[in-house]
Amino acid sequence: GENVEQHPSTLSVQEGDSAVIKCTYSDSASNYFPWYKQELGKRPQLIIDIRSNVGEKKDQRIAVTLNKTAKHFSLHITETQPEDSAVYFCAARKSQAGTALIFGKGTTLSVSS
Amino acid sequence: NAGVTQTPKFRILKIGQSMTLQCTQDMNHNYMYWYRQDPGMGLKLIYYSVGAGITDKGEVPNGYNVSRSTTEDFPLRLELAAPSQTSVYFCASSGGLQYEQYFGPGTRLTVT
Numbered sequence: 001g002e003n004v005e006q007h008p009s010t011l012s013v014q015e016g017d018s019a020v021i022k023c024t025y026s027d028s029a030s031n032y033f034p035w036y037k038q039e040l041g042k043r044p045q046l047i048i049d050i051r052s053n054v055g056e057k058k059d060q061r062i063a064v065t066l067n068k069t070a071k072h073f074s075l076h077i078t079e080t081q082p083e084d085s086a087v088y089f090c091a092a093r094k095s096q097a098g099t100a101l102i103f104g105k106g107t108t109l110s111v112s113s
Numbered sequence: 114n115a116g117v118t119q120t121p122k123f124r125i126l127k128i129g130q131s132m133t134l135q136c137t138q139d140m141n142h143n144y145m146y147w148y149r150q151d152p153g154m155g156l157k158l159i160y161y162s163v164g165a166g167i168t169d170k171g172e173v174p175n176g177y178n179v180s181r182s183t184t185e186d187f188p189l190r191l192e193l194a195a196p197s198q199t200s201v202y203f204c205a206s207s208g209g210l211q212y213e214q215y216f217g218p219g220t221r222l223t224v225t
Contacts, residue, residue: 006155043218102172105154
């Protein structure tokens, strides 16, 4: 089955710096890669996703890149702000009936002002 | 729309007790999921359903059961609760395989 590895497990940056979180996946048939943000005590919420026919997607300060050959994808946050502090999860899945999202273990991002 | 709702928000169980965690969605989603999240860990899939009457095991199904008699409801049953089942449980739903999963607010369960 699918296995998703996420690095680093913790990341501390200064406000205004960029943050990069990386994930690798094992199943080459996976073709949907979402990123979720979870604030302390809250539910995970989708912040951006990418499908395998696209190499990069951007939404304001957040971007995701996908390298299908290497089976890895990354989240980039520019001009970080204290409210970006949260746990970020990557995930992967196939477009095959009966499959589900498999999540990485998460990255705790701390942005200090 | 209320989205995905879960009850209860908190529960303390004694070892060996049973309980049902309720999950309801009002978005007419076919896909529903149960995850558990242990402290400092990611989300582990317990069970999922691709439609009413259809359920399947995820990564960590032992000690749990589910049913899906309607599109809206996807209850998770814990039989003979054990301390290892202390966790936060999230229910989620999605409209398709490559669509956003919407999560409920979670149920914090402690087994002592």
